[in-house]
Amino acid sequence: MSKRTHPFVRQRGLLVVWLAATIASVSFFAQTGSPWNRTWADGIIDGTPSLIWASSHLGQVWNFFVVTALDVNAHRAMRLTSYLLGILYLAACAILASTLERRGQVPFFLVASVSPITVFLHGAEEVGFYPAPVLMLALALHRRWPVLEGGRRIAVFALPGIAAALHGVGLFFLPGVVLLDVLERVRVGTAGVGGALRDATVRGLGVTLTFFGPAGALFIAYVVLFRHVSIFPGDAGGGSQGGVIMLPFQSFPARTIAGVDYRAYAFFSPEHLLDVLATAAMGAPAFCLLLGLLPLLHRPVWAVVRRELGRWSLALAGLLYALIAYTGAGLTATIFLLVPVLSLLQVMSLVAFFSVDTRPWTRSLPLLLLPTLTATAFVWSRQAAGVL
Numbered sequence: 001m002s003k004r005t006h007p008f009v010r011q012r013g014l015l016v017v018w019l020a021a022t023i024a025s026v027s028f029f030a031q032t033g034s035p036w037n038r039t040w041a042d043g044i045i046d047g048t049p050s051l052i053w054a055s056s057h058l059g060q061v062w063n064f065f066v067v068t069a070l071d072v073n074a075h076r077a078m079r080l081t082s083y084l085l086g087i088l089y090l091a092a093c094a095i096l097a098s099t100l101e102r103r104g105q106v107p108f109f110l111v112a113s114v115s116p117i118t119v120f121l122h123g124a125e126e127v128g129f130y131p132a133p134v135l136m137l138a139l140a141l142h143r144r145w146p147v148l149e150g151g152r153r154i155a156v157f158a159l160p161g162i163a164a165a166l167h168g169v170g171l172f173f174l175p176g177v178v179l180l181d182v183l184e185r186v187r188v189g190t191a192g193v194g195g196a197l198r199d200a201t202v203r204g205l206g207v208t209l210t211f212f213g214p215a216g217a218l219f220i221a222y223v224v225l226f227r228h229v230s231i232f233p234g235d236a237g238g239g240s241q242g243g244v245i246m247l248p249f250q251s252f253p254a255r256t257i258a259g260v261d262y263r264a265y266a267f268f269s270p271e272h273l274l275d276v277l278a279t280a281a282m283g284a285p286a287f288c289l290l291l292g293l294l295p296l297l298h299r300p301v302w303a304v305v306r307r308e309l310g311r312w313s314l315a316l317a318g319l320l321y322a323l324i325a326y327t328g329a330g331l332t333a334t335i336f337l338l339v340p341v342l343s344l345l346q347v348m349s350l351v352a353f354f355s356v357d358t359r360p361w362t363r364s365l366p367l368l369l370l371p372t373l374t375a376t377a378f379v380w381s382r383q384a385a386g387v388l
Helices: 014-028 035-046 054-070 073-100 100-115 116-121 131-145 151-166 168-188 192-223 272-282 285-290 294-307 307-324 331-341 343-354 362-386
Strands: 051-053 229-232 253-259 260-262
Touching: 014 073, 035 054, 035 073, 035 168, 051 054, 051 100, 054 073, 054 151, 054 168, 054 229, 073 100, 073 116, 073 131, 073 343, 100 253, 100 343, 100 362, 116 272, 116 331, 116 343, 116 362, 131 151, 131 168, 131 307, 131 343, 151 168, 151 192, 168 192, 168 229, 168 307, 168 331, 272 285, 272 307, 272 343, 285 294, 285 343, 285 362, 294 307, 307 331, 307 343, 331 343, 331 362, 343 362
Parallel strands: 051 229
Antiparallel strands: 253 260
């Protein structure tokens, strides 16, 4: 085999594992869609380009271009986009796997390829999961490239901005993106506390500008390309995104949002606590398993987390969204938003697990596959039933 072949591809049986996992997941998690999805898809695409919703402007415009270029309806365009994002997700997982030691590469890729987010990467007619594969690519490149300079730096910190342009849920990752750079700089820096704070402030502002750069360029492009375009600063599902965000000490009475009945809900309530725990179990089962094994693995796990604190901050930003999401309609009614945002936490937990596990991967793989496949099967059952 050529010396230039990527080390991840050189492993015996890797392509067989990849093909088996992909074919199995495609056949098992094939989407049937729901009437609500189809009506919403028609509505958001039909209004383009005269009306663009700022909350998911790039996802909307991208699907409009797919409809126009391929002469297909909105449902087919969104299904095709879902498959394309699935390929991007697998590519990001392959890059992440290549950064692990050889014994952990195959099991990492196998578990990641059947993780809960893959339910939405086989034809789901939604937009809320679009940011996750793009964020995954940024995370993978950050771990793959030990030195970020020039174009590499711009790519890593602009990709999360593209994710946020695809859907507004990506905006909640901005704190993690800033910390991704700042914490890594502090970890390897030698300056004093004052110098470190000044450097962190300057770099944080630079990262923030890079993050919002793609959205700014896109808004200008819309005005130039589309005549009489209106960009509405809200959510295509029914107005402001603030209606589904709940902050500490905040509570909502029973109400109806976009035709959905929501129960009375408070941040500090048993219902909210149970919803957050269930969200973590559905979206990042490997994270829950890692927490359960901490009494046995706390020293090596903490050493791994400390070395990758910046990347963990990016992954934990998804948990931040799950913590403040208003799920008063029932947790499974918002899985298309809650599960994908935890996908980074899922893969970072897999990275930590295979970084500290010294056993043969054939022994550790079932331990991770069982909770992962259980969570994936549950999410699939809810999605297939049309429970959004």
